[in-house]
Amino acid sequence: MALHETVEKLFAERRGEVYVYLVSLGTRPQEAQEMTQESFLRYFVALRDGQSIQNPRAWVYAVAHNLAINARPRSESAEISLYTAETPESLAISRERMAQLRSAIQNLSPQQRSYLHLRAEGFRYREIAGILGINPSTVGEFLQRSPRPRCPGSASLPPASACRAVSPYR
Secondary structure (H helix, E strand, C coil): CCHHHHHHHHHHHHHHHHHHHHHHCCCCHHHHHHHHHHHHHHHHHHHHCCCCCCCHHHHHHHHHHHHHHHHHHHCCCCCCCCCCCCCHHHHHHHHHHHHHHHHHHHCCCHHHHHHHHHHHCCCCHHHHHHHHCCCHHHHHHHHHHCCCCCCCCCCCCCCHHHHHHHCCCC
16 A cells, blocks of 8 residues: 555544544634644654554544644633534534533543543553653553543443534545
8 A cells, every 4th residue: 555545544534533632622613623634634644754653543642642742722612512512402412512511521630631632532541651652651640630521410421422413424
């Protein structure tokens, strides 16, 4: 497979989840789109320059994470909707759930939000550690100590796939 095809394939498969991750870090949607594209462009350049990348998904997330951290002073919290509504009643319920979820998530530190989101995306502790540049045991300890936000009427946080509805890449 040619280099550009390899990058295009990964972009097609992962761009939506990288975008959602960036938005979850508080990046504005427009900036998240640009950072998503920049992450994959840097992946292309790294491969073109002969860099060996063992885990492309984790590598792209690490670049996206670093771009978001570097841009943080310019970013404001993004408004995202995790739920779709078809009636006025379901819209009101969705807004209430979103406000409660947003409040619970805002009570987490930025590092906790990053850990939890990456874990929800299916990354293993070792991969999360590589993305964030920390020791793998630190990830496990931090996730164990993190308070667990809950959706109203639910025992758990909605899956990360629930966020994909807001991605411009769907």
